[in-house]
Amino acid sequence: MSLDATGAREISLTIPVAPDMEIVATAQAAAVGEFIEMPRDKIDEVKLALVEACINAFEHAHARDGRVHLTFRVGREGDAREFLEVEVLDQGRGFDQTAIETPSAEKTFSGRQKRGWGLQIIRSLMDSVAISSSEGGTRILMRKYK
Amino acid sequence: MSLDATGAREISLTIPVAPDMEIVATAQAAAVGEFIEMPRDKIDEVKLALVEACINAFEHAHARDGRVHLTFRVGREGDAREFLEVEVLDQGRGFDQTAIETPSAEKTFSGRQKRGWGLQIIRSLMDSVAISSSEGGTRILMRKYK
Amino acid sequence: MSEVCRVAAERRGDVAILSTDGYINNQGGEEIARQAYSHLESGARALVLNLEKTRIVNSIGISILIEVLEKVMDRKGKLAFCGLTPTIDKTFRIMGLAQYAAIYPTESEAVRAVSSP
């Protein structure tokens, strides 16, 4: 394996805030996933998590540079399974995580509040997720084991 | 079209100098090509040109940052056809283009000089190619019309 | 992977079968909704959504599918999904769609299930 999570070896991708660019970005997740021979269904999960993170940045961040920055790393924790890590970073206005209400099927089906599932989907589909957000922007670091 | 060649809207990809990373990069070319509905065979030509430019950077450049930087842009010249532009940049030692001998099938088949086809393939497969190289590095800018 | 989600429709009696091809985002979701509502207007009582050729549905797309489902339930109609990839199936379960709509592996099973006896 010639790509690792030590920082030196990583693939970075910058996309403009523009319709459908999230799908163009999923191609990179798929290519890196295939590179480590991650099963197709797991790659699909990474792709959807990445899509959700990108459309959040597109919709909510108002990034000062009009871009979303992605970094892909593969690594292995000790002797554990290999993983694919995706970082999605925007230089936007950030948000207060404590103010985000957890969505539920009940709320979704009873009322007008159908949105609000993006972060929940990301957490459910990935094996670990770390979000840091401030006035400088938002960074989502998510990892999926092979 | 939400992606253009004016500079603001572009996709950039940075890959490490490592085996097979050129193939990971072709996924991005394919995704951007599909985005503008470029026919599959033309996308294949862009992919191979990109592969040749990347392996040149891997083999010959000795990039100081250990990376190759790619930028993808789509645009349209006046009312002309849409194009996909790929820039491959390395911060390596550069080369003297006047010193590069043009390859030929005769030389390839008669002797021991089987290599030396990369730049020729790039020029043959792309619609336009501009190479600039100095001690600071090499930049190949290539364009393919849809 | 094309950006445009194509939606093909087929009508069998009072069952409308909509088959998607490609990424379901807001536009894709809205196209499905448009076709679904037009079938409901013209007398369809049940909808089958065949997502066999779709590998990604984003959360905005799903929220529109939920609106379609609610409209169908309001009219006492039926809606069934089929051809879901494991990831889409998982996402539908996360969002609770699976509690309200039936999910079948194949189109024929879905059509059989929603057809009037």
Added chain:
Amino acid sequence: MSEVCRVAAERRGDVAILSTDGYINNQGGEEIARQAYSHLESGARALVLNLEKTRIVNSIGISILIEVLEKVMDRKGKLAFCGLTPTIDKTFRIMGLAQYAAIYPTESEAVRAVSSP
């Protein structure tokens, strides 16, 4: 798109058919060469390279294929390619490989052409 190029071999009399799957770079080229030489050693007089499942061959891979072709020509054997994508076909023409090796659309045509009468 897997990084490893798989090479499958089949022997029909004195014709060896090598079928590739995936990206042909230096390692892929060397694997083809290894299998080709082993068939030549064991009496094969003709090689068919079926590249149907390969969409990219880089210039290093092609330079190795040219070495294989030269070795076959030295032994007065035959080599034919089949299943080339338009881009691979174009690249083979650029590098002059097409002047020295026969290229056929299908494997059966290639096998027929190189088989001893």
